[in-house]
Amino acid sequence: MNTTIPYITDDFINENCDFIGLIEALKIGFSNADIEVPMRHHHDFSNPKEEKDSTLLLMPAFNPGNDLGVKIATVSPNNGIYNLPAIQGMYIYLDGHKGFIKAILEAKSLTAKRTAAASALASSFLSRKDASSMLMIGTGALSINLIKAHTSVRPIKTVYVWGRTLEKSQKICDNLKNEAFKCIAIDHIEDKISEVAIISSATLSPTPLVLGKWLKKGQHVDLVGAYKKDTREADDEAIKKSNVFLDTYQGGLKESGDIAIPLSKGILSKETIKADLFELCSNIKSGRTSDSEITLFKSVGHALEDLVAASYFYKLFQK
Template sequence: MKIIEQEEVRKLLQPKDCIQLMAEALKGLESGEYAQPARLITVMPNTAKFGFMPAYVGDYFGAKVISAFAPNMGTKYPSHIGYVMLFESAHSTVAGMIEAGSITEIRTGAVSAAATDLLARKDSHKLALIGAGAQARSHLAAIREIRDITSVTVYDLFPQAAELFAKDMHEKYKIPVVVCSTVKEAVKDADIICTVTPSKEPLLTKEMVKPGTHINAVGTFTPTTREVSSDLVAAARLYSDQTEAAKRESGEYLIPLKEGLIKEDHIVGSIGEVLLGKAQGRTADDEITIFDALGLAIEDVASAKYVYERAAL
C-alpha cells in the first residue's frame, strides 16, 4: 500500500489537469458510470465537522475521511485534515492512502473552474474572492486557467489574511490584487465571485451583484448555513454539483425554499448534467448564475486515483 503525502499530491495534481478530471468525474456520476452513496458528516463535541465520503469510480473505489476544523483558522494547523483511502476494484485491496487536505483544496477550485467555464460569460475578466484562505488561493489558480483574469479583489473578515493573500498572489501571478474593506466594495465590478468562507450568515445579497455575474458559492455545505442571501438565489439560475445532495444538504437551496422564495425545481441542473447536454447553462448575458458547491466524494476519489496512478509511474 502506498501512502502519498501532500507535497507529492501538489506536484502530481495540477489545477489545469484537475479541471478536466473533475468535469469527467461529474459527467461519470450523472451518466451512472460512477456511484456515490450519501456521505455522513457529524459534528464532534470539539466542533470538528467530521466527514465520511464514499465513492466508486470504476477501477477504484474509496472514501475520504476528513475533519473540517474551523478553530484552526489563522493558526499553524490546517483547517482540513484527513486521507482518502483508495481500494482497487478487481480484488478490493487497499491501494493507497492519499493526503486529503491538499486534494480537497485543489479539487474544489478545479470544480468551481469547470462550473465557471460552463456558466460565466466568455468576457469575464474581474474576479472577486470573499475569504482569503486556502480555497481563495486554489480558486484563483484554477479560474485563471479558464478565463483571462486581469484583476482580483479580495475581502476577508481578517484584513491581515487579505493583505497576505494579495501580496502572495500578486508575486505569483503578476496581476493586481486589491484588498477591500467590505464585501460590497469587493464585488461591485466583479464578473465572477467566489465565496470561500465558513460564514454561517449570507455575505452576498442581490443588490450587491451586477447583472451577468457568475457566483461560485463554496464555503458552506450544511442545511442551516449559507453565504448567499435568499433574494439573490431567487433571482439567479442555480446549479448544483449533485442535485440530490443539494436537496438534502444545501443551505443555499433549503433556506430560501423554506422561506417560500423559491420552488423545489429552482435548481436548473448539475454541472455534470450541463456537460452532458441534459440541462441548459447560461441563456443570456445579463443572467446571474450561481454554482452551489457542496463538495462530492466522487471528486476526491477521482483525484486520489489520478494521483495514485501517476505516483506509480
C-alpha cells in the same frame, strides 16, 4: 511482493497539480454514469472545549471494476486559532477489482484542489467567456486554489481579495504576486462586488456575505462555504436574482443553508434549480444562456470529485 502502500503527501499534490488537467478529469468523471456515489455520512459531534460542534464526514465512491475510495475528514471551525486547517483527513484509494489499497493520500490538499477544480468546471459552463475580473471572499486554504482554478478557465486579469483582516487578504495577494493576473486586497466587500464578473466565496461565515442588492446582470456567483444547514453565504435576494446550479442534487439540496433555507421558505424550489454538474457535463442541460443572467453555483462537495482527484494524482505519482 512489495506490500508497502504508497503515501501521497500534500506537498506532492501541491507541486503536481495542473488545474486544466484536473478540471478535464472531473468533467469526464461527472459525465461517467458508471460511477456510484452513496450519500455521504455527515455526523456533527460535540466539541466541548470549543463550545461549537465539529463534523465527521465519510465519503465513499465506486467506479466498478476500476477503482474506489473513501475520504475520512473532520471539520473543526475554530482550528484557525491553533494555526490548523479547519478541514483535515485522509483518502484511502483502492483497487476496484481485488479490493487492495492502492494508495493513501493526505486529504487536505486533495480536497482543496478538487473543490477548486469543481468550481472552475462549473464556471466554464456558467460564467461569461470574457470574464476578466474576480472577487475572492475568504482567505482560508481554499482561496488561493479557487483563484488559480478560476483563472485557468477564464481570461481573468484582476483578482480582488477580501478577508476578515486586510493583513490576511494581502498575504494571499503576496503569495500570488508572480501570477499573470493582478491581485489586490480590499477592505470592504461592497467596494468591488458590483464590478467583478465572478464572485467566489469560501468562508465559514454563519450569515450571508454575498447580498443580492449588490449583484449586477451578467455576474457569476460561486459559493463554496456554508457547509451546514443553518449557515449561508448568500442572502434570499441573491437567490431570487440568480439562476441556481448545484454540484449535485444529492447533497446540494440538503446540506447547506444556502439552498436548504430558501427551499424551506418557498423562495426556491427544486424544479427551479437549473442543473447540476452531472447534467452540465453530460450535455443534458445548458449552463449560461445569456450575457445578462446572473448565475449562482452552490458546491457542497461530492465523493466523485475525491475519487477522480485521487486517481489523477495516483497516476502522476506512478510516473
